[in-house]
Amino acid sequence: LSIAKKPIRWGIVSAGRISADYVQAISLAEGAEATAVAARSPTAAAKFASQYKIPNVYNSYADLIHSSEVDVVYIGTIADQHVELTRDAILAGTPVVVEKPMALCAQDAEMLIHLAREKDVFLMEGMWTRCFPAMKKLRQILASDEIGRIIYIQGDFGYNMINNPPDDRIWLPTSGGITLDVGMYIAQFGRIAFPGGKVKHVHASGTMKNGVDCSVMATVTYECSENESDFVDQDGMMQFVLTGAANTEERLVLQGTKGRVIVDSPFHTPQRLRVLRDLGRGETSETVHNFPPPEDPYGKWNNPGSIGFVHQIHEVGNALRDGKKQCDCFTWDDSLEVAQILDEVLVQVRTGGR
Numbered sequence: 371l372s373i374a375k376k377p378i379r380w381g382i383v384s385a386g387r388i389s390a391d392y393v394q395a396i397s398l399a400e401g402a403e404a405t406a407v408a409a410r411s412p413t414a415a416a417k418f419a420s421q422y423k424i425p426n427v428y429n430s431y432a433d434l435i436h437s438s439e440v441d442v443v444y445i446g447t448i449a450d451q452h453v454e455l456t457r458d459a460i461l462a463g464t465p466v467v468v469e470k471p472m473a474l475c476a477q478d479a480e481m482l483i484h485l486a487r488e489k490d491v492f493l494m495e496g497m498w499t500r501c502f503p504a505m506k507k508l509r510q511i512l513a514s515d516e517i518g519r520i521i522y523i524q525g526d527f528g529y530n531m532i533n534n535p536p537d538d539r540i541w542l543p544t545s546g547g548i549t550l551d552v553g554m555y556i557a558q559f560g561r562i563a564f565p566g567g568k569v570k571h572v573h574a575s576g577t578m579k580n581g582v583d584c585s586v587m588a589t590v591t592y593e594c595s596e597n598e599s600d601f602v603d604q605d606g607m608m609q610f611v612l613t614g615a616a617n618t619e620e621r622l623v624l625q626g627t628k629g630r631v632i633v634d635s636p637f638h639t640p641q642r643l644r645v646l647r648d649l650g651r652g653e654t655s656e657t658v659h660n661f662p663p664p665e666d667p668y669g670k671w672n673n674p675g676s677i678g679f680v681h682q683i684h685e686v687g688n689a690l691r692d693g694k695k696q697c698d699c700f701t702w703d704d705s706l707e708v709a710q711i712l713d714e715v716l717v718q719v720r721t722g723g724r
């Protein structure tokens with residue numbers, strides 16, 4: 371059977387918390403199966419395989435990445451291994467989905483994207499939020515001019531990890547910190563709200579814990595008009611707060627000239643959009659768009675909302691079947707712009723703001 375007819379065979383690199391959620395979601399997705407797993411320890415991989423009914427266990431990440439028995443690998447390790455493993459997969463000619471962040475800095479993300487282009491291999495950073503049906507609706511709303519031109523985006527993403535042990539991935543000096551954990555979820559809205567806009571300024575400050583960023587407040591300005599003499603303000607703004615010290619509302623607002631869209635909490639697994647059209651100062655008319663999650667036979671996930679991975683699994687399957695090297699939901703340019711914003715945020719937070 372050709373790939374068009376067969377289920378996409380996923381190989382899972384690492385047997386940690388997100389990999390467990392991912393294979394559960396694969397089991398619920400159409401046209402996909404988790405066919406193999408590898409972990410640092412073969413014993414851990416075998417235990418994971420038995421728990422999630424995965425037929426093949428490889429003795430090393432490298433063996434899995436080079437296997438002809440998988441159609442795509444999912445890299446679910448902690449972030450400091452993403453670049454090396456993604457690079458290995460591209461060089462092996464194996465399509466790859468790497469968990470966010472693709473890399474710890476924009477330069478490395480750019481290197482991986484160049485390599486994928488040169489070797490003609492599928493590469494996607496796992497920005498799964500973009501694959502949710504609600505995000506497709508949001509793009510339609512913005513394109514329709516229903517709420518006009520976007521003036522600003524404002525959002526928060528915080529969850530309380532302050533008492534997690536210092537060796538938890540979130541507090542690791544090598545690759546931890548709140549920005550590289552959740553900053554991308556808000557930063558990715560910039561390229562949707564300001565298509566064609568260029569990032570002009572990034573301003574950020576924050577607090578540190580264990581040598582990594584704990585709470586961050588950032589503002590990003592987009593240059594949206596090429597006409598310097600425009601009397602009308604055409605630029606866009608994005609403001610976000612991130613924290614690892616409190617559970618925040620996790621809501622996102624896109625304010626346009628004719629109204630706003632609220633992506634209700636938790637916006638990173640979006641299920642409800644509220645469109646508030648402006649009828650005058652303090653007056654709006656509201657339209658609600660609901661996107662309930664698929665039926666959940668498991669009920670238990672390591673991360674809330676992980677059932678939503680089914681959308682990304684479907685999108686990747688469709689892209690591979692169509693012979694694409696990028697996923698339309700989250701392209702290489704999307705990854706790169708987000709990485710550049712987060713780079714700048716981190717420089718400023720680490721140096722105490724500028």
Ligand SMILES: NC(=O)C1=CN([C@@H]2O[C@H](COP(=O)(O)OP(=O)(O)OC[C@H]3O[C@@H](n4cnc5c(N)ncnc54)[C@H](OP(=O)(O)O)[C@@H]3O)[C@@H](O)[C@H]2O)C=CC1
Nearest residue numbers: 384385386387388409410446447448449469470471539673
């Ligand atoms: N999309 C989403 O909603 C989410 C995405 N993530 C992303 O997934 C990735 C993994 O997160 P999560 O699963 O929570 O992490 P875990 O702490 O569960 O670790 C994942 C795997 O990474 C490897 N690993 C862990 N610690 C170390 C270490 N000190 N040195 C070397 N390898 C190590 C292990 O691989 P092995 O099994 O081979 O030993 C482990 O199983 C991160 O990039 C995170 O940002 C996380 C949560 C949600």
Ligand SMILES: O=C1OC[C@@H](O)[C@H](O)[C@H]1O
Nearest residue numbers: 470529551552638673674
């Ligand atoms: O990607 C993420 O989003 C959801 C959080 O629960 C998780 O820890 C983070 O890594």
